[in-house]
Amino acid sequence: MAEQPKNFGFGEDEVMLRDSARKFLSDHCSSDTLHRMVASDFNLDRPNDCVWDQGLWQQIVDLGWTAVCVPEGAGGIGMPAVAAIALAEEVGRTAFPSPLIATLSATFVLNACDSAAATAALTEIAGGKATALALTNAEGEWDSAATDVRVNADGRLDGLAAFVQDARKCAQFIVSARSDAGVGLYLVSAAADGLTLTPDSVIDLTRDQARLTFKQVDAIELAAPGTGSAAIDAALPGLLSLVAADMVGAGEWLLQTTVEYAKTRVQFDRPLGFFQAVKHPLVNVMLQIDNAKSLTYHAACAIDHEPAEALRLARMAKSEASDMAVFSSSRAVQFHGGIGFTWECYVHLFFKRQMHNQVLYGDAKYQRALLADLIIGKAA
Amino acid sequence: MSESERKDSPEQAQFRSQCQAWLSNNHPGKPPVTIPQGALELSDPDAMQWLQQWQKAAYDAGMIGCDYPVEVGGGGKEGHQGIANQEMQRAKTPYLPNIIGMGMAAPTIFFHAQDDVKAELLPKLLSGEHIWCQGFSEPGAGSDLANQQTFAEKDGDNWVINGHKVWTSLAHFADWMILLCRTDKSDKYNGLSYFVVPIKSALGKGVKVQPLIKMTGQTGFNEVLFENLVIPDRYRLDAVGAGWKVAMTTLAHERGAGPLVTPASGGMATEGETGVSVSSVGSLIDLARSHQRLGKTAADDPVLRDEIIKLMIRRESIQQNNRRSAVAELTDHPMRIPLQSKLVSTEFNQDLAEVAYRVEGAASTLNRNDPNAPAGGQWPLAYMNSFGVTIAAGANEVQRNILGERVLGLPKSK
Numbered sequence A: 001m002a003e004q005p006k007n008f009g010f011g012e013d014e015v016m017l018r019d020s021a022r023k024f025l026s027d028h029c030s031s032d033t034l035h036r037m038v039a040s041d042f043n044l045d046r047p048n049d050c051v052w053d054q055g056l057w058q059q060i061v062d063l064g065w066t067a068v069c070v071p072e073g074a075g076g077i078g079m080p081a082v083a084a085i086a087l088a089e090e091v092g093r094t095a096f097p098s099p100l101i102a103t104l105s106a107t108f109v110l111n112a113c114d115s116a117a118a119t120a121a122l123t124e125i126a127g128g129k130a131t132a133l134a135l136t137n138a139e140g141e142w143d144s145a146a147t148d149v150r151v152n153a154d155g156r157l158d159g160l161a162a163f164v165q166d167a168r169k170c171a172q173f174i175v176s177a178r179s180d181a182g183v184g185l186y187l188v189s190a191a192a193d194g195l196t197l198t199p200d201s202v203i204d205l206t207r208d209q210a211r212l213t214f215k216q217v218d219a220i221e222l223a224a225p226g227t228g229s230a231a232i233d234a235a236l237p238g239l240l241s242l243v244a245a246d247m248v249g250a251g252e253w254l255l256q257t258t259v260e261y262a263k264t265r266v267q268f269d270r271p272l273g274f275f276q277a278v279k280h281p282l283v284n285v286m287l288q289i290d291n292a293k294s295l296t297y298h299a300a301c302a303i304d305h306e307p308a309e310a311l312r313l314a315r316m317a318k319s320e321a322s323d324m325a326v327f328s329s330s331r332a333v334q335f336h337g338g339i340g341f342t343w344e345c346y347v348h349l350f351f352k353r354q355m356h357n358q359v360l361y362g363d364a365k366y367q368r369a370l371l372a373d374l375i376i377g378k379a380a
Numbered sequence B: 001m002s003e004s005e006r007k008d009s010p011e012q013a014q015f016r017s018q019c020q021a022w023l024s025n026n027h028p029g030k031p032p033v034t035i036p037q038g039a040l041e042l043s044d045p046d047a048m049q050w051l052q053q054w055q056k057a058a059y060d061a062g063m064i065g066c067d068y069p070v071e072v073g074g075g076g077k078e079g080h081q082g083i084a085n086q087e088m089q090r091a092k093t094p095y096l097p098n099i100i101g102m103g104m105a106a107p108t109i110f111f112h113a114q115d116d117v118k119a120e121l122l123p124k125l126l127s128g129e130h131i132w133c134q135g136f137s138e139p140g141a142g143s144d145l146a147n148q149q150t151f152a153e154k155d156g157d158n159w160v161i162n163g164h165k166v167w168t169s170l171a172h173f174a175d176w177m178i179l180l181c182r183t184d185k186s187d188k189y190n191g192l193s194y195f196v197v198p199i200k201s202a203l204g205k206g207v208k209v210q211p212l213i214k215m216t217g218q219t220g221f222n223e224v225l226f227e228n229l230v231i232p233d234r235y236r237l238d239a240v241g242a243g244w245k246v247a248m249t250t251l252a253h254e255r256g257a258g259p260l261v262t263p264a265s266g267g268m269a270t271e272g273e274t275g276v277s278v279s280s281v282g283s284l285i286d287l288a289r290s291h292q293r294l295g296k297t298a299a300d301d302p303v304l305r306d307e308i309i310k311l312m313i314r315r316e317s318i319q320q321n322n323r324r325s326a327v328a329e330l331t332d333h334p335m336r337i338p339l340q341s342k343l344v345s346t347e348f349n350q351d352l353a354e355v356a357y358r359v360e361g362a363a364s365t366l367n368r369n370d371p372n373a374p375a376g377g378q379w380p381l382a383y384m385n386s387f388g389v390t391i392a393a394g395a396n397e398v399q400r401n402i403l404g405e406r407v408l409g410l411p412k413s414k
Helices: A012-028 A031-038 A054-063 A081-094 A100-111 A116-126 A228-264 A276-305 A307-335 A347-359 A364-375 B003-007 B010-026 B045-060 B081-090 B099-112 B115-127 B243-254 B281-289 B302-325 B338-359 B361-365 B374-391 B396-407
Strands: A131-134 A148-151 A157-165 A172-179 A182-189 A195-199 A209-217 A220-223 B132-135 B151-155 B158-169 B176-182 B192-198 B207-212 B221-232
Touching (some): A012 A054, A031 A347, A081 A100, A081 A228, A081 A276, A100 A116, A100 A131, A100 A157, A100 A172, A116 A131, A131 A157, A157 A172, A172 A228, A220 A228, A228 A276, A228 A347, A276 A307, A276 B338, A276 B396, A307 A364, A307 B302, B010 B081, B045 B115, B099 B115, B099 B132, B099 B176, B132 B158, B151 B176, B158 B176, B158 B207, B281 B302, B302 B338, B338 B361, B338 B374, B361 B374
Parallel strands (some): A131 A172
Antiparallel strands (some): A148 A157, A157 A209, A172 A182, A182 A220, B151 B158, B158 B221, B207 B221
C-alpha cells in the first residue's frame, strides 16, 4: 500500500513556491521576450550562442530556488523533492533558459553522495553556484556505469564527457569517472586547467549543451571509486522527474496556446476548435498531460516517502511525459497550420524543447523496456 | 495500515472495523449459479436473486446508502460509503446488482424528488429489493440525448406516456425506471421532463419489455415500449420542462463526477470461477507468461512487453489522476479530471482486453463454451463487451466534445 500523503507532498509552502515561480516567470519570461532573446537569428549557421538573462538568474538565486532541495544542514531550505519538481514544471511552462534544472539535478546527485565535499558543494549551490552533470559518454548512453572519463592515480581526470546540459551557464561540473575500483564522482570547476568546453550546436534554442574534454584536470572527489554509479542511480528518480515536469509545463503551454488559436482562427466560417478533427486531438493532449503530471507528482513524492518505489514510478512518469511531449508539440504545430511552421511563431521554441527533453535519460520506449525488466522480469 | 485508513476519523475508523468484522463472518461464499462479468450482463433470474440477497444483506449491515439520510432509508452518515466500498472490495465480495438504481436513480431522486417520493422509493432501491433501469436512449436519441420523442401528456393529476426506449439494461428485471421524455414539442431542451415510472407492475398494461441481443450473444438490455401508461404527477422529478437539468444530475453521477459516492462491492471472481480479473494488468502478465510467441513466452516478446507496460502506466495514471483530482491546488479546472473518468477507464479496459486476447494467439479464436478456451474465454468476451461502455452513457466521442467545450473552452460542435 502506498504510504504517501494524499496531496503528493504539496503543502502550503510548496504551493506558495510554485505560485510565486509561476508569477515570476510569466512576468519576466513571456513568450514574446523569449522569442526576442533566443530566436533573433534564424540563420542555420548562426554561432553557438548561449543566450540567457543572467540578471534574472541572480534574482532566482536571491529567491532561494537553488536552495530548495539542499538540506538545512548544508545551508539550504530542505524542502521535499516535489518543490524542485514544481519549479521545473514552471520552467517548462515558459521554456525559461537557465541553469536551474541542471543545478536541481546536481542537487539530487549530491544528496546521494555521502562526503564532506558533497556537502560543501551543496552549500555552494544553495548560495547560487550553477552546477551541471557531466555523466554521459560520447555514445549518449544513460547507464550510470558508462563514462569515457578516467581518474588517474594522482586523482586527476582524463577523457571526455558529452551532452552536458546547460554547460556554459554553469560554474562547475559533477563528473563521473572510472578507475580500476569502479566509477566515482568528481567536482570540477569550469575554469580548471586542462578542461576544454566545446559547445554543441543544438536544435533547442532555449538551452545550451556541450562536450567537455579533460586533460590532467584537478578534481575533488565527491563519491569514492565504486560508489558513483549507486549515487547516480539513487538520484535518477529526481533527474527523471525534473525532465518529466519540464515537459508537463511545456505541454500545458502548447495545449493552451493551441486552444486559444483554435478559438480565434476561422476557416470555413467556423473557429477551428468547432471541428472535431481539431477538438478531439486537443482533448487527447490534455488527457496525456494529466497522466504525465499525476505520474510525475507521484514519482517526486515517492522520493521522500517511498524511496524503494521511486525509480519505477519515475520511469513511468518519464515514459508518459515523453510520449506526451511528442504528441503535444506535434499537434501544436499542425493545428497552427502554415503559421505554425514558421520561425516567427513561438510554437517551435516549445516544440524543440520537447524534442530535446523527450530523449534525455532515455525516451518513452527506453523507459518501458527497463520497466518491463523490473516488473515482468528480464526477457529470456 | 493503508493511506485511506490513516485518514479515517475516529468515527470512520470504527465504522471500518465494523465492516471488516461483518464481512469476515458474512461473505456469501461461492455462488450456486454462474455470475456474469458485470451486472449489466445479468440474464439468469437465479443469479439476479442471489445477488439481490447479497445486496440486501449488505444493506441491512449498514454498508449501502450510508451517506443518505435515515428518513430515506440511509445510514445518516457522511464520508462512510467510500469506506464500505473499500472494505467490500477488499473482502472480494460479489458485485451489487442494482447498479443503475444506486449509481444514477438514487442521487437523482434524492436531489429532485418530493420528500414523500424519496421516502417511498429510496429504501427498497438501496436494499436492492427493487431493481431500477434507465429510460434515456431512444432509436432517434443516442448521442443526441435531447432529441427525445417519448411523450408524456398531462391528464388531470396524471401523465399519459407513449414512446419507445432502447438499450435499456436490466429492464427485464426492473421494478422501476428513471424516464427522460418530452412534454413540449416546441422546445428541444426546455421541453423535456423527468419521471420515475413503475414498470414491472405495468407489464402488459401499458409497458412492454423485449430483449435486445448483444453482439456477444448475451442478453441484458432491452427495448421498452410505452402505450398509454398512466402515472401520477407526484412521480415527476422537479418542474415540468426541467428534465434536462435533472438528467445532468443523473449523468454527473454516472460519470463518477457527482457529489454522492455510489455504493459498490466486487472483487469476487465471476463466470466459472476462473480467477481472471479482466480489468487487471497482473492477469494480463500471467496470461503472457503462459502463452508462446516466436519461440519464447509472450512475456518475453519485446513488443508485447512494451504494450503491457504502457497499459500498466495508464492504469497508474488513472489512480494518480483520481488522487490529484481531490487536491484543489493541483488542478487547474475542477471538472478537468472528473469529466475524463468514464472516457479513460472504458478505453483502458477495452485496450487491455484487446492486448490480452491477442496474447492468446490462435486460442483467442475459441468461444467461451469451448473447453480449450484459455481463461474460460473471458478476454475475447471482455473485449467485445467493452464496446458497451465506450458507447453507452454518452459515446466517448461525445465525452471528448464535453471535455473540449467545458474544460478547454472550445466552441460547441453542435
